[in-house]
Amino acid sequence: MLPSDLKPELFKNYPPEAREVVTRHIPALQGLPLSILPSLLREVIDYDFKFPAERKAVDRELANLKAISSDESAVWFAGFAKIKLNSALEDLDWINSPALFVEQLSAYLWTTHQLDAFRVAAVDYAARLEKAAPPVKPVIPRLGIAVIGQGVATPEEPLFRKLRAHGAYFNRIKPENGLRLLLSAVAVRATAHPEPYGHWYIDGGKAAEHDPVLTTVSYGDLEPARTALLRKMREEIDRPGMGPEALRTILAKLRPADLGLGTGDEVLNRFQIRLLTEGSGTQIFSTTFAQWAGRETLRRAQPLTLLVRFAPRQRQKPMNELLSANNDQIEFDPMGSLVDADMGAYYNWLNQQRLPGAEQSSFLVWFEDHGEALAIGPSMPRGTESASTADLAQVLSWMT
């Protein structure tokens, strides 16, 4: 099957909205090289379960494909057209299983030393698309918040080292009611600028009390799903002939109901399942979960507000303890988790800065229940230190 053979009836297994979107653009899709088309279909096939920002991105991309001439299309996709595929890839059911195609294409590109050429083609295409159809700026400047260090009295190393050059460091923050102040401020933004999936609270432990106006994901609340997933993975691994690629394919097919998330918000449930099935380490370490959830929220939902609170992860036991008699009890590693979260906060900021409107965005990281924080934003002097005494609400007011 080649792109030129596309017909509307081939998409009959797509969910309703995805089917409607794709069949409106078949002529534009027929001209695309096979090396790139399934990547686009991978986004389209989940259209019904995507966040608004993702839907807009798909719409924008398809509209642009429809708008450009066939000559322009040839230029835009010249790099992809040069990628040589094999018949095994061509014979895959890439219409109904585009994610599987993309996974196998990735392995094929590595093996045939075409990965660099594909990257060049992708970067070139992204630059053209951004120029032709620029992404929409947020209605208000974005605000990111990271709360790190739960359970640590004194850090072993200076905090926020990777972020200090970008903002103002405070060492006399009044910590009282800090988390409550932050959650209240986030809820105020969400109420003032309501937007579906626009304001998020992610917690690496159990979620603290918060306004339901926020979209919330927590590691603690997903414990039954995580347990079910690990059980499922072990069952699959024990099957004869099972390998890592086959396992990934099986995990990709899991639906919320398979892991006990069958009711409620289908879009959010699917997002949570993906955090657990696509994220490496998210099933085991809460700090990894919180960082990855923050990354994926920023990448996919492009929120106006994101508060990520890291919690202590389980301790990785050294070999000698694992070999000893009593190793079943889960222990926590607050100090290691602080190091993880400090890096995770840096990644959250980096990922926020990749979104439209980055020059106006602000970011706050706070050492929970302590006096240290760092604020980044257009109004905050870079690479500075402040000994001012203030609470977190005041710091936020200076930032936004």
Add this chain to the structure above:
Amino acid sequence: MAYGNFLPAKMTPREAAWQLACNRRDFLRAATGAVLGSALMGPFARAVTLPKRRKAVVITFGGGARDQETFAAEGQENIPHLMRELIPQSTFFTQVVNRGILGHYVATASLATGVYETINNFASLPPEHPTAFEYFRKDLKRPSSDAWVVAPSNGFNRIGESSHRSYGSGLGARVLLPKHLLTAATSGGRDYQHLLRDNYETPFYAPELGGSEVELNQLEEILKLSVDEFKAHARTLSSPDELSVYIARQLMRQVAPSLLWITMHDIDIAHAGAYSLYIDGIRRTDRLCAEIWKAIESEPEYAGNTTMFILPDFGRDSDDDSGGNGFQHHRTGDTLSRTTWMMAMGAGVREGVVFDRAVDSTDLVPTLGSMLGFSASLAQGKPIHELL
């Protein structure tokens, strides 16, 4: 699609690789007093003590560490042993480029063959091209006891011997998989799945064995180590790499192979996404490299006639590449994940010298060949003349 929002940095790969190399060079010169190699092609090589047979030990600093956690200014605190003890004694190459597939097994196989292998990283398959061990044994007519691999996981059990029809069967290295031995030694006991998981890229999956790995019942015969001693010592160690180094030291003491390849893997815990554990892995690997060097210097069979190489199989993804997730993986194929370093020290190697020309990962095997006296005739790389 995601491309629109998460664009990589603007620097070209070549510029980025050069920048990495310059950063490493400048830092090393400042920190250790090393001099630029091109200005010092001369008489400072450490003499090879004859007539003992020349030996080589290769350590892969695995599975992959980035500059900012190692040789960049902010990373130096993680590698005190490399910085203070080993680099002053070594010739250091700041720019070693891996142009192959960035999976640990296939990349290590490529290092061992001098050819960019394309085998499935997660299958139990031998390399398709002859390994250094096969060249070494065939050309020099060495017994199987003279070439050994100590590797961390079951996935590496085929690394010692290729499927090449002119080499292959019976000509490769013996392979020791310490974690596999520990699994066998502790069978019937507690569930050690967490400890003995095969690797960090696919933590829930372990391929079946089928190579020439040593089995538990050979432990005593080869290493003069009872199963009980082995288990007791394992209980004092904190990680699989520590177990590997313990086994490697036993091997050096009891068998003294001329070509020994040790693959480290603790750092690859980074795949679990916990930065602190990744840093712990780097610090442990740094310490273990120094321990191996001390063992080389203290073992009569090795002291004075051994060249040691340390190099990562590859790096990890850059923070700047939106397609990855920073230190966690090595999936983007970006410059940072492809550009690493190598240090060589010991017999025949100049001390305190830094070279920043680009060398290739596949140059290692031809270089070993020139040092030890075999011809890596099917390797893609070329001997590194600065080491010869």
